[in-house]
Amino acid sequence: MKVIADLGIVPLGVGLSLSGYIAQCEKVLKEAGLKTQVHANGTNIEGEWDDVVAAVKRCHQVLHEAGVPRITTVLKLGTRVDRDQSMEDKVRSVNEKLRSV
Numbered sequence: 180m181k182v183i184a185d186l187g188i189v190p191l192g193v194g195l196s197l198s199g200y201i202a203q204c205e206k207v208l209k210e211a212g213l214k215t216q217v218h219a220n221g222t223n224i225e226g227e228w229d230d231v232v233a234a235v236k237r238c239h240q241v242l243h244e245a246g247v248p249r250i251t252t253v254l255k256l257g258t259r260v261d262r263d264q265s266m267e268d269k270v271r272s273v274n275e276k277l278r279s280v
Contacts, residue, residue: 180228183257183266186235187221190242191249203245204238211237216266221253223266228258 190200205222208215211234214225224231239250 180258180260181263182224182226182228182231183264183269184224184231184235185221185253185255186224186238187253188238188242189251190247191251193247200242200245200247203241207237207241208234214266225266228256231256 188201188204190197193200201222205215205217208222208224211230212226213230213234216223224234226234235252235254239252242250
């Protein structure tokens with residue numbers, strides 16, 4: 180089943196700058212062959228359900244191996260069975276409606 184996810188990973192106990200840890204997780208997602216789009220508070224991910232969830236688990240493993248003692252994650256998942264939809268489709272739809280507002 181295809182899913183579009185919004186992933187927010189917060190490494191805890193490693194100081195204030197988290198971008199290096201987030202970059203490690205982004206590498207994991209890319210290596211998993213997933214389509215991603217980084218935004219200010221997380222990452223959108225597009226792919227098959229099992230692949231996305233496995234990659235999120237791998238992100239936790241990699242960050243713990245890098246010395247992160249604790250991680251909190253928020254994962255929002257959206258599926259659709261009536262038609263195929265991409266992250267770009269969703270953004271384009273909102274932008275089209277904005278032009279008519």
